[in-house]
Amino acid sequence: MASDHSVRGEEVISNKQVILKDYVSGFPRESNLYLTTSNIKLKVPEEESGKDAVLVKNLYLSCDPFMRGRMQRDLPPGEPEQSSYSLGSPIVGYGVARVVDSRHSDFKKGDLVWGRTISWEEYSLITTPEYLFKINHTDDIPLSYYTGILGMPGIAAYFCFFDIGSPKEGDRVFVSSASGAVGQLVGQFAKLIGCYVVGSAGSKEKVELLKTKFGFDDAFNYKEEHDLDAALKRYFPEGIDIYFENVGGKMLDAVLLNMRYHGRIALCGMISQYNLEQPESVENLIAVLFKHIRMEGFSVAEYYDQYSQVLGFCSALY
């Protein structure tokens, strides 16, 4: 619990923060981050810098794979969401929060919001709330769902699967990292439209979840397979129409050998590569040519303006 106190008559509150200490290479270590407590005024500044800003109390923080990328120093120039974190500042991700104060016309005190500009701290001043979405909390949907199916993972799963995957009834779909926030949704979406879906995951418990709770047709533990190509041939004797790619590396290489003609590879992540100093090589790329495969990298940021579509689709299932 943060303790409230007053400095020069303004309400100031303690604010625990998770700070990036060093840029990460290889596997992140606990020492790359540290916990600190600073103070924050519970008011949006009156100055120009506070114009359009909102101050929020963070309720849920989501730990997502893309954050590993931003812990790296040298990233290719690109979208802001892919730029390196600032050393000495809290790391930033997706989360759910309640508005404490606002100078932005779209938000008022008490509003519940989710978005991608939530720092890992108790209270955040968000000066550019362009990627903050108001939660219409009139129903009994748990707020944490806005870090999952009704948040970024929902948008990613929905548009990466439907737009890039171009699925149709009867398609054979393979999802890697299938018990993850995105993968588990993709498998369920695929089942809804009549696909055959198999997922891979890294533990017996996750595999069980996929088969029993998430309704996948089948699932396997990739750590127990010494030959991924053989494993895929077991589950897809007639090949794969859609590969929803979350891992990259050796799995992608094995999948390429098992894709069907005109298969689609929807590239949503490559988590097996994020902690490597040198990327794993892929050898079977010629399959993309010979099998006329379409492979495409997905950017969730480009689909925020279509969020209501996901919300409608998923809410209807609830």
Place this chain on the structure above:
Amino acid sequence: MASDHSVRGEEVISNKQVILKDYVSGFPRESNLYLTTSNIKLKVPEEESGKDAVLVKNLYLSCDPFMRGRMQRDLPPGEPEQSSYSLGSPIVGYGVARVVDSRHSDFKKGDLVWGRTISWEEYSLITTPEYLFKINHTDDIPLSYYTGILGMPGIAAYFCFFDIGSPKEGDRVFVSSASGAVGQLVGQFAKLIGCYVVGSAGSKEKVELLKTKFGFDDAFNYKEEHDLDAALKRYFPEGIDIYFENVGGKMLDAVLLNMRYHGRIALCGMISQYNLEQPESVENLIAVLFKHIRMEGFSVAEYYDQYSQVLGFCSALY
């Protein structure tokens, strides 16, 4: 010249043929093929086997990279055009021919045709002429053009560039194997719509051709570049929007480092890989994810029915 003679009252003629002796692995050797002379009746058989067949005299044979693939024993199951050649039979490719006899309603004696079922021999009996196109030879366009811009390479260049590459004015386009039958056309098409185009080729003479005859903005000899990444950065300091891929391997790996956001990689060939026992590995595939690149393998066979579009486009330029 083939010498005519008669056997049992039917006109029979000698027929030189290029026969595949052994399946090829690694670089093809001269000993993998041999030249023979057989005899052929200059009439489509009266039997059921000759129903819908045409007999042609071959005028031009085109030597295309895909033929190397078909010289291999073990090919993944797929389209007939990608199946292995039969040992002891002439190799088959694209060419131009004149109809000598026909039992197919679309063709009559004297018709000029081009297509993909032309065997490497003087006369061919084509029993399934579904991929044979009649040449409307009322103008002064050389017949050999139907093995190039008005034949398969034209269809490949046109649809792989326009459909998969999705080019627009101002796009930065890189073409590998740029002086080849397809590459040289892609560069010219790209210039026609206002792109900046650079090509790579494997000799000084080819590079000169690209710059002086084919109108590329620039070109380089990849054999003289020890660092392909650096070479591409020299020609594309702001990155590449469209990579028209003909070679694969190390060049593709370097291109991935230089692609722009939402770049397109139109995969038309990977000639650097066809003679390798083991494919070269690609390490920078994560760029497809991070830069939201679309990469797609092209199949010319799927565009034959739109051939008239290429014919119209290219004829208008003549």
